[in-house]
Amino acid sequence: xxxxxxxxxxxxxxxxxxxxxxxxxxxxxxxxxxxxxxxxxxxxxxxxxxxxxxxxxxxxxxxxxxxxxxxxxxxxxxxxxxxxxxxxxxxxxxxxxxxxxxxxxxxxxxxxxxxxxxxxxxxxxxxxxxxxxxxxxxxxxxxxxxxxxxxxxxxxxxxxxxxxxxxxxxxxxxxxxxxxxxxxxxxxxxxxxxxxxxxxxxxxxxxxxxxxxxxxxxxxxxxxxxxxxxxxxxxxxxxxxxxxxxxxxxxxxxxxxxxxxxxxxxxxxxxxxxxxxxxxxxxxxxxxxxxxxxxxxxxxxxxxxxxxxxxxxxxxxxxxxxxxxxxxxxxxxxxxxxxxxxxx
Numbered sequence: 503x504x505x506x507x508x509x510x511x512x513x514x515x516x517x518x519x520x521x522x523x524x525x526x527x528x529x530x531x532x533x534x535x536x537x538x539x540x541x542x543x544x545x546x547x548x549x550x551x552x553x554x555x556x557x558x559x560x561x562x563x564x565x566x567x568x569x570x571x572x573x574x575x576x577x578x579x580x581x582x583x584x585x586x587x588x589x590x591x592x593x594x595x596x597x598x599x600x601x602x603x604x605x606x607x608x609x610x611x612x613x614x615x616x617x618x619x620x621x622x623x624x625x626x627x628x629x630x631x632x633x634x635x636x637x638x639x640x641x642x643x644x645x646x647x648x649x650x651x652x653x654x655x656x657x658x659x660x661x662x663x664x665x666x667x668x669x670x671x672x673x674x675x676x677x678x679x680x681x682x683x684x685x686x687x688x689x690x691x692x693x694x695x696x697x698x699x700x701x702x703x704x705x706x707x708x709x710x711x712x713x714x715x716x717x718x719x720x721x722x723x724x725x726x727x728x729x730x731x732x733x734x735x736x737x738x739x740x741x742x743x744x745x746x747x748x749x750x751x752x753x754x755x756x757x758x759x760x761x762x763x764x765x766x767x768x769x770x771x772x773x774x775x776x777x778x779x780x781x782x783x784x785x786x787x788x789x790x791x792x793x794x795x796x797x798x799x800x801x802x803x804x805x806x807x808x809x810x811x812x813x814x815x816x817x818x819x820x821x822x823x824x825x826x827x828x829x830x831x832x833x834x835x836x837x838x839x840x841x842x843x844x845x846x
Contacts, residue, residue, distance in 0.1 A: 504809070508832040508839075510766075511813040513676075513704040513759070513785060513825035522707065522747045529743035533736050534560065535729070541739030545746050549700055549713040552749070553674075554689035557721035559714045559728065560742055564675045565594045566733050567699040567714040569601055570724040571671040574716075575636045575696070578603030583620050584638030585613045587645030589673055601731075605632045612780075613646025615639065617658035624666060637663050640673040641680045641691060645815075647779055648763070648786030650680045653691060660694030670694070675701035675712070679784040682756040696720065705756050705785060706748035707826050711741045752826065759785040759824040762833045766822055769837030775844055779819065787822045788815055795844055804843035810836045 509515045518526070532538035546558035561567050568590045576582065582604050584591060590598055591606040598604045609615055609623050625634045637659060641651035651672075663670045672695045674680075674688070681688040692698045697716035702708035714724055728734055735741075760783075767782040775795030779788040791798050798814055805812055815821040822836065 505835070507809050507811060508828055508835050509811045510822040510824065510828060510836055511811050513823045516703075516705070516707040516825045516827050518707060518709055518744060519826075521751065522744050525743045525747040526740045529739040531737040531739035534738050535734040535736060539737065539739045539742070541746070542742040545742040546713060548746065548749060549715055552688060553692055553698060553700075553715050555698070555715045555717065557716065557718045559721050559724050560738065560745075561712050561714055561728055561733050562710060562735065563703075564589075564673070564699060564701040564712045565597065566728070566731065567701075567712040568594060568673055569597050569731070570714055570727050571697050571699070572598055572602035572604050572636070573727045574720055574723045575669045575671060576602050576604045577635070579605070579632055580635035581605045581607055581625060581632035582636045582638050583607050583609055583623055583634060585615050585640060585643060585646075586610045587613050587643065588638060588640050589644055589675065590638060592645065604636075606638070613640065613643030613649050614651060614655065615659065616655050617662040620659060621662055621666070624668070635668065637668050637670045638673070639670065639695070640675075642676045642683070642784045642786070644676070644786065645788075647782065647788040648676070648679065648784035649780070650683050650783050651691070653684075653686065656691070656694070663694075669696045671696060672698040674698045676704060676784065678753050679705055679756055679760070682753065683760055683784045702745040702748050705759055705825050706745070706752045708744035708748050709741065711745050713745070755826065756785070759826065762824040762828065762830055763787050763822075765830060765833045766824065766836060769833070770822075770840065773837075773841055773844055776840075785824045787824075789820055791818050791820060796846070801840065801843045804846075805836075805839045808839040808842060810839040812836075812840075
């Protein structure tokens with residue numbers, strides 16, 4: 503019997519567990535566009551409570567959650583200041599410009615930011631320049647290798663936002679990974695921001711869905727924009743039930759993914775021709791392939807031939823993301839496959 507595929511391309515590759523599927527089958531449902539799906543309402547309530555914000559809105563994807571935040575916080579032509587490599591600028595098909603008409607400026611080089619770095623980029627009033635309107639954060643940071651945003655830096659940015667009358671949104675697609683990695687409740691990792699989100703289709707293992715969270719006025723406008731974008735869904739409690747199951751059963755186990763990522767990092771670091779791109783803090787491992795090694799394309803193909811899938815992450819980088827469908831033995835297989843791929 504062939505070994506199962508070890509799919510490390512993304513934590514979006516997770517599949518619902520049997521227990522999650524059973525929870526979905528039992529879900530009580532109604533028409534969510536009419537506000538009548540009790541399971542969706544319970545999920546939104548729980549996310550608001552978890553994060554210490556007033557209201558939540560269930561949406562199909564993290565990309566839609568981000569775009570709704572832009573559409574509510576910004577007017578067309580406004581500037582958003584975000585970290586280098588942020589998802590909203592690099593991985594959403596140019597939607598910030600296409601939908602909200604927002605101009606995203608990336609700041610810094612690592613995915614982490616300080617208040618001083620952001621303040622230096624805030625535009626002075628000038629009809630020639632876009633109006634800086636929104637500060638954007640990401641925790642954990644995908645392209646930064648799953649970095650956890652420091653609480654002390656967030657505090658300074660919140661103070662900056664209040665002083666300069668700028669809104670703050672935090673892309674929390676992997677916020678619960680940050681909670682587990684830092685050992686700090688998620689509400690403390692987003693304290694003071696105007697809006698944030700949680701994605702359930704990554705490490706939490708649900709098939710789809712994110713919840714956007716903010717105050718009631720923000721969510722009222724986001725709900726209107728959700729309808730305009732076609733994101734209103736009907737008897738969608740079956741998906742909300744999966745997300746609730748994930749909150750109840752899949753959060754603390756994220757620590758296993760983080761431990762497995764460290765196993766990968768240690769194994770990859772020992773291979774000639776590879777260089778880890780910084781400390782592994784959560785479930786994402788990014789590494790640079792040296793010019794002397796086989797190309798990224800060759801390594802991807804050779805690993806795939808051995809049943810291991812990795813993600814291209816630029817011309818000379820690869821990414822591996824651990825999740826609930828990959829155990830420690832799978833990580834060992836990935837290390838062995840990459841070692842063999844490097845040797846041809």
